[in-house]
Amino acid sequence: MGKAIKDQLGRVIEREDAPQPAVILVRPQLGENIGAACRGMLNFGLTELRLVAPRDGWPNPAADAMAAGAVELIENAKLFDTVEAAVADLSYVLAATARRRELEIPVVGTTVVGREMRSKVEQGVGILFGPEKAGLTNADVVLADAILTYPVNPAFQSLNLAQAVNVFAFIWAQSEFMSDAVKPDMGAGVPDYFEGVRSDVAPREDLTRLFNHMEEELDNAGFFFPAAKKHLMLQNIRAPLTRAQMSEQEVRTFRGIIKALAKGRGNARGG
Template sequence: MSNPISNRQPAIILVSPQMGENIGATARVMANFGLKDLRIINPRDGWPNDKADTMSAGAFEWGVEAKVFDTLEAGLADLTYVLATTARPRGMEKPVFNAEEGIGALMSRPDVGVGVMFGAEKAGLLNEDVALADGILTYPVDRSFSSLNLAQAVGVFAHSWAARTLEGEAKKEFAGVGDSADREQLVRMFEHFEDELDRAGFFFPAEKRPVMTQNLRNAFIRAQWTNQEVQTFRGAVKALALGRGKARIDRKD
């Protein structure tokens, strides 16, 4: 089965990451949101890294492919459009995007390699790193506390990417089971319920019955019933009616 996400995925580029745990956590959140191209530039603790593998929770086995490069230039060599993530103004004349705008900029280039750079844990991207980017991607963080964990920063981007590419698939999985009830089924349910309410003396005084019925039907319509829900509700109405009848017989006895 083919991946529903576009074949042209952005590369996630970690520039001089320090901790294997953060690389592993990055791979994990990439897998969560369907991203596979992980590029690691000059990792401080080397590669492969046991701590990264443990923290990834199986993301590498799932399909996240980690490639290691000695230099940023080498890691970007096959890419045509790249964004640099930063929370600090850099004094450079580059377009600045929020996450949604950045996703749009990346997706508007379907025929080229694209990527997003993330800096090291201690200080983020260097100015010379940002200089290699086509644009800047920044998040609406509180400027008095703007430092994000590396994997968290990747997670914000990955979520935004998936919201544009995978959200429809996710919603399908959570869709209600069963078909929606048609109007005939609903009307029969309304009439069944209203008949029992009549027997219980609910519609009083009689002149208010049309308004009361209308209010009930409007409330039911808003619920967007399924076939199964209609059947369950009618079964409940029937059970209550039978129970009420039994109570009347008991009182007569």
């Protein structure tokens, strides 16, 4: 395992005491899928894996090989004989499955499930994933408080076990940065550690200089023809660039592009 992976894993394991959902794989069949599920979990900070009666026994070398840098999740996995035992210490349990119309169990959507679980996580929460071939049985599902169903294509509902775990892990991680009071937008859910690499949105003063620079060079190139349509053409240029919420760096890059194009025409004025 590389040093970078070890350091990252160490930071995640240090937070093991922070409440988080238990990912419970019920009668999983392939060790490769267990390993791949661990990789997805660790990518999004989940470390508690519970296994119920894995078909090929446990431990499973195939899981180790597929887990790559997430092998410590496999080494710390808890093994249970029954679903009842696996959920015994949990107060809120979800079953990841298609909706069962014959069971009177509420269905929770992907847009709210993360916040719902976070509101209950201090009391112990978990999510059940069924075996690859047939999924969870009704006997498994009735042990859950609610069903989580992904909005997959109804004509092709064929998520691999590890893929299903990965989707949930992403939903859980994203919910940390969302709240009921915040309307989702393009920046919602972005971790704080990305803040240092994002430029601020350029002030209008910089945009105005960019527009003036661009329009001057377009004028020199004879772009505005016929002259009677120049005003409308200017609006059509400014509007999309304004909506783009360009960063300071992006504005500087555009100014550099304009200067290079002008230089190529033998018109090397600055803007």
